[in-house]
Amino acid sequence: MLTVHTVVRDPRHLQILSLAALLVYGFAWLEWEPDHVHATAILGTALVAQLVASRIVDVRFDPRSALISALSLCILLRTTSPWVAGLVAAVTVLSKFLIRSNGRHVFNPSNLGLVAALVLFDDAWVSGGQWGSTAFGAFLFVCVGMLIVYRAERSDVTIAFLGAYAALLLARALYLGDPLTIFVHQLESGALLLFAFLMISDPRTTPDSRAGRILFASAVAAGAYFVAFVLYEPNGLLYSLVVAAPLVRLLDHLLPGRRFEWRLAGTA
């Protein structure tokens, strides 16, 4: 039964609220250009796709995960075409039902949707700089993010990822003799913090064991560094996570742990 207690305890509700707040912050304060048609296309298609797919596989319709994916797409996906927006939302939600292994979906849905958009469509991009980089914004992100991952018991993935990525950036700065202002500026990226706290931390697409998660997070950090500073492509974080996702199955096989289920924090 849905009570205030259950609403507050489920980390997905906190995530939905946080994503909605970030969306409002972006349009109201960061001067993103609002596009209501796109937002409608994304939200509508995501929920319809979830409904239809749930009926086909005969499971209860639960809009929460679709909402999280849709809000993430509203924040990150940029395109001039509402058709592309809707199509990406459909791919995002359906990937959970169609690409599965060992009883669960393989890819973080919005991550796969964004990479599919970038690879398949000319008319899609992600504006990595849309958050700017101010210390205050970063601080806020960290506080809210820590709350969410703590609730979802996945703070180890986030911390391991940020630690590994920061170590690589620091090593690069020291090797090049760059001032540490560059290192700090690279860490103050809203896109990086959003990815760390609200994407890679997805408990359903990360390894079951702590050791597995730390290895996974480090691999994603290394991959992201490679894409950004060797291939010189933007959006290294997204590509790296998509490529690393199939590794989760392997890591679970080598380092088994207790599988995560969406249960209320603090209950059995």
Place this chain on the structure above:
Amino acid sequence: MKAIGLLVLALGAFAPSVAQAMCGCMVPIRPKRPRPNQIVAKKILNEASKVILVRNGEQTIMTMSNDVITDYDAFGLVVPVPTVIKKKDVRVVGDQIFARLEKLTNPRVVEKWDPSPCPGLGDIAMAEGARAPSVASGGARRSRAKAADYGVKVEAHYSVGEYDIAILSAKQGAGAKLMKWLNKFHYAVPEEAVPVLQSYIKQNMKFFVAKVDFRKVDRSKKRVFLRPIQVRYETPRFMLPVRLGTVNAAGPQELVAYMLSPKGRIEATNYRTIKMPSGQDLPMYVKNDFENTYKAIFDFHTKKHEMHVLFTEYVGRGTLGIDNYKKTGLGWGSKRLRNPRLFDHFTTTRLHFRYDKHAFPEDLILQETSDIKPFNVRYTVHHPATNTSCPAGKSYLDKLPARRANEAEALASLTGWELGAIRGRVGLPPTKRPGPTPPMKKKVKGKPKKGLWQRIFE
């Protein structure tokens, strides 16, 4: 030299004192009847460095505008580039392209004339407006320089007018050899530049050195115009180096970058890029001093964001024309380009920002988006109707103070100027008429007065 990505090294012990200069000439035009008229700002970029970046696949063509005032007879430009440059990849071009781009993309004021509210009477006010094409003057006297033997193996060494260009081969351009080479030939490398150059060297960037001999340049006028250098290279790395530009600087630098892409608008991925606020109705008097007004708008918004953002001032697709596209470097090396619409799918983006090493510690990393929505900074001023001697005219005149008040507020929120002073200039009392004890209000500054929901849904 306030040129991005370039390092100016004086031949001598001291760095040159430099400043920017640009000449513009205004030609007033009086149209015969009232119709919307555009006043394009001019001379707002005198203090800014200018660069053109064309991105086509993995090819980048960079054109750097160089304006210098200096006492030294010679100095050198050191240009970092991601790959080895061959002689055929560097050339000197005419400087008209910058003036043309500026004229096309500058912010503007649109004049509109209110129709007469009285039926049957036309408005007989004469329209007055000024169009201001800027004409960059100056140019270097052509003469040949002797190729000097620096004792370093260079891939190519040739002179074009005032430039003596040495392109360092891959081996010599990398590593500590560059520093040795520069020091050997008495280029005084400022201390602050050394770590930046070292960083670029470690990132496998290459260099070419363009030595400028002022004795080959027309120094009869105080301001000297050097012709722009254009260089092309292939690399997946789409970036704009700004770090070297902060080395010589006493304070923040200003930069205008014109960027072309076949995909659409270009933005930075490691800094926020936002559009300059545009579209407001402003008080009439602004049109007579639009340059200073826009400078104030730019200054105010730069301060508001603490110099952490880049402003997009123009986005336009297919607006340059084949001649201008070719001057940016497109079609370089092609014999004859018959199709005048060959490059019309290219979108021009103008980015304008102020920077220093604190606000912009890293070089800009750029990306092409597929956004081709046209954008241009423009504001509107409204000439009131003059024939108002009818009942409808009275009601029209009664509404004018409220419109002037809105225009004054819009100007105050754009520029940070004191609202009372603006209201005074448009003939309104400095404060609003006192009603029944209005609450204390803060002066209008900072963000425009929009509620939260307005900001989301507008």
